[in-house]
Amino acid sequence: MGTAEGVDLRVEIAGIPLKNPFLACSGTFGNGREMSELVDLEALGGLMTKAVTLEPCAGNPPPRLWETRWGMLNSIGLENKGLERFLSEDLPWLSGFDLPVWVNVAGFSVREYVEVASAVSRSGLAAAVELNISCPNVERGGAHFSRHPGETAGLVARVREVVDIPLFVKLPPLTVGMGEMARAVAEAGADGLSLVNTIPAMAVDVERACPRLGNVTGGLSGPALHPVAVHAVWEASGSVDLPVIGMGGVWSCSDAVELFMAGAGAVAVGTLNLVEPRAVPRLVEELRGFMSANGYLTVTEMVGLLRRKGWR
Amino acid sequence: MGTAEGVDLRVEIAGIPLKNPFLACSGTFGNGREMSELVDLEALGGLMTKAVTLEPCAGNPPPRLWETRWGMLNSIGLENKGLERFLSEDLPWLSGFDLPVWVNVAGFSVREYVEVASAVSRSGLAAAVELNISCPNVERGGAHFSRHPGETAGLVARVREVVDIPLFVKLPPLTVGMGEMARAVAEAGADGLSLVNTIPAMAVDVERACPRLGNVTGGLSGPALHPVAVHAVWEASGSVDLPVIGMGGVWSCSDAVELFMAGAGAVAVGTLNLVEPRAVPRLVEELRGFMSANGYLTVTEMVGLLRRKGWR
Amino acid sequence: MPPLLFKTTLLERRDYGCASELVFRVPPGFQPHPGQFLHILCDGEGRLLRRPFSVFGHNGRSASVLVREVGGGSAWLRRRMPGDELDVLGPLGRGFDLDGEEEEALLIAGGAGVAPLVYLGQRLRERGVRATLFWGMESGKEYGTLPERLGEEIDLRLATTDGSRGKRGTVLDLLPCGSSGAGFRYYACGPRPMLLSLASRLAPGGLSSLQVSVEERMACGLGACRGCAVPVADPPGAYRAACREGPVFGGEELDWERLRVST
């Protein structure tokens, strides 16, 4: 698959080889099982799991979804079965596929993050840990960290000590201070960045005068967010020398190429999976076509191309 | 106009009476002159001028506009004729209308902000100053401030000293720390908040491998941004007891009502003016219809309604 | 059967007042169970998510949904013309349990909630279960001539809020007097308040003979995103995915108190 038609879609990110540069975003692909009825998991470059917490987590009260113009709000709130069942049921099943798995780790305290990340690393079944310090949907679930580069660095350093696999940190699209945050995370020992998580957002049912989401606020994802994601990748990749996985509203191959050119070494597809379960295989084909038409032989040639062409 | 059909559209914000709750956002209505060929300025509740800087400012290199899905990027970069010509040509002309004017003040240093705001206040022709500390399109033009609540408070306090009219501070939709920022600004003496400015964003021409904007990055406005604006208003109005003018992607009456219910005491229309110069008169009529249909007699009944109904 | 993802052609559209029945071709092997739904793309204007519609009819090589217009997506969908393409994912979810001791089934529908019950009624009758369809709506004209058509195939009782047709009142006013569960199976689909009243009428004894199809906003439809949470009784505080573990739930499975709060 990688090299047909003279185009090589393989990339390597933080030392992890991917057969193509499209991953599935955390929370939009479950842990693969449900989607596997409709899409060949091995067609993905990689999979980022739904957030895993130490204890099982029931999540937020419904409604949890609302659609906005070219966007979607969600307030799932980390619903998951907890570390133990994740390690016994989901991760072993996923490891049966030729598919690198990023385990998305969330917590309500530093200790919980450390415990989950450490267990995931020790399992030997994950390609990487993705530290979710930016979930807008839980009070103590990370939004706090993204306000304080210092505390974030502290968390990353603690997790770094207990993890033997590449460690990615997932950030929201900070409207200000992306450079500062990226540097703090890099110095604390992260191996890569995932950009971006959803933006805090809200919608109101004006007829009934009540919030559209049971949790009142949620996170905005989808194409509405895409230009913000491109900017975040641009800022972060200009500030630190870490690989970046770009995500946010990828709906077409050219959305992905924007992220590559802004500096992303790979791209993850989120909300689109919920609409089109076979989106990644389609994007893989579209990317192959785009690269042939534009004379790119490898994805890496496109990564960070704007800066190499002199844009600042 | 205010009370026809039993519905009263008048509002008062920071002591300024408005005949209806719809203002025109800074930068999307020029200084009124161009738009006055198509729309009766006195149909607006208020007008927020294009940013005024001490010296004339040429603005950013073109292209300065790009359209995204339900959004728009701009990198105008504060192009304006400078304080002197604003005070001699534009403000006196505007003051000939029955129309409260918020003068949007920008600067490249604290001294410049202070000088412009002070002159505007002294002119006696403005209803309020709107301090633009969040323009994403100039290096030293404010984005810096919105990263540092402490420095912002310092700037606001300095300007407060020289201004005798209500002082509004305009913030970007901070993904984190809106409460902290709002409190800092309130304590420094602001009389109101304008929420939100555009979000930093970027788009790439993937065929030519170059940024879509001459300035590389720009600010995202329009409906894509709307749920983020509602959230920002919700957060700020829950943190401080200041009046808030809500803005961001208002395209219909119900977009405006979302902002009211989240806590905005008035609403400003931005990008929509660029497409539909007579948007405000249309929205005024739509709002009148919505209020009659839903049994609201005054706009104030809707302002902050969600919290009054117990949502947190 | 596992869900299929397919593009198909609209064969026929029949308008019934506020709703339209859309009939389209289905791929070989397509075998929906009553209560399952189809997740259909309703394109345009930046509307991202698919919209769920219950299987209303199925007949070998074609199937149908009944689309009531409530917003942009359903408006788009019901304006499709024969020959237009549809993008469909399904059948999805857990449908109604057709087995049961009681020989008589009461099918209780509010508004467009009639859709899954019509298909259910057909299947029940094939199994020799006696089924009566109770259907409540705002006014007698709301669904055009659909009541006439349905009345030809099933024992149909109507209630209208304005009394313009059938009994004046809600669908619950139609139910056999004093019925509190015993001797009947109850299958229900409709607006949340209707389900809540029905449940409180049957509780506690009759909830075990009740099955309801619950509507919740959906994204993936596959159980992957956990967006369509429905509060369940066991374990306390937990949610199930309406799209996979539902949309049909047994009356005893649901946490009716939390359902009430989130309405």
Next chain:
Amino acid sequence: MPPLLFKTTLLERRDYGCASELVFRVPPGFQPHPGQFLHILCDGEGRLLRRPFSVFGHNGRSASVLVREVGGGSAWLRRRMPGDELDVLGPLGRGFDLDGEEEEALLIAGGAGVAPLVYLGQRLRERGVRATLFWGMESGKEYGTLPERLGEEIDLRLATTDGSRGKRGTVLDLLPCGSSGAGFRYYACGPRPMLLSLASRLAPGGLSSLQVSVEERMACGLGACRGCAVPVADPPGAYRAACREGPVFGGEELDWERLRVST
């Protein structure tokens, strides 16, 4: 005249290869000057901004634009059918200066840039100015039968990149040999690189006899948002709004060096 904002009905659509002419009714008092443009709403899929199109024709109660399909908005617009509604703002901007000492006008068009020059040609001829239209395109079939139609009303010379019609080469290869400005007025509209070559050929002496219509992305079209900045020579570093102070600029007004950089 001040701009009007009006909804109107499409009267006629004529397809010419990659472009279509749209003819629609205009309100009383609508009097566009050659080089002015109309800002037209091209709805759908979350496309917010209007799209600018030069006045291509005007005839009392109707006017027309020539729409070349290059993206979503123009594709939407050129698919409108007679009877469909259009939402139009205009006429906008500063058009061509029709006065001038030279009795002979050379109209130089690249691609869809022909639109304003066709209307200009009509007005010039009405004033007794001799006008020749030089038009460059990729290939002879690109604009269907539009060249034939235009050839009936104006002296038309064609150049095609592939040599399939007229002279092989660019439109500049058609210009009278050695022409560097003297004795002619030059009116030009087309892709940026074409304008840049023309200007460098005429500079320095001939720029004063050149007027160009410049394309820049636009939002308001009224001069309010400053989104359509065009670099001008005086004062150095300044910009003018293409939508109000242009789209037509004199050759000497523009800062050609900065125009080159931003291309």
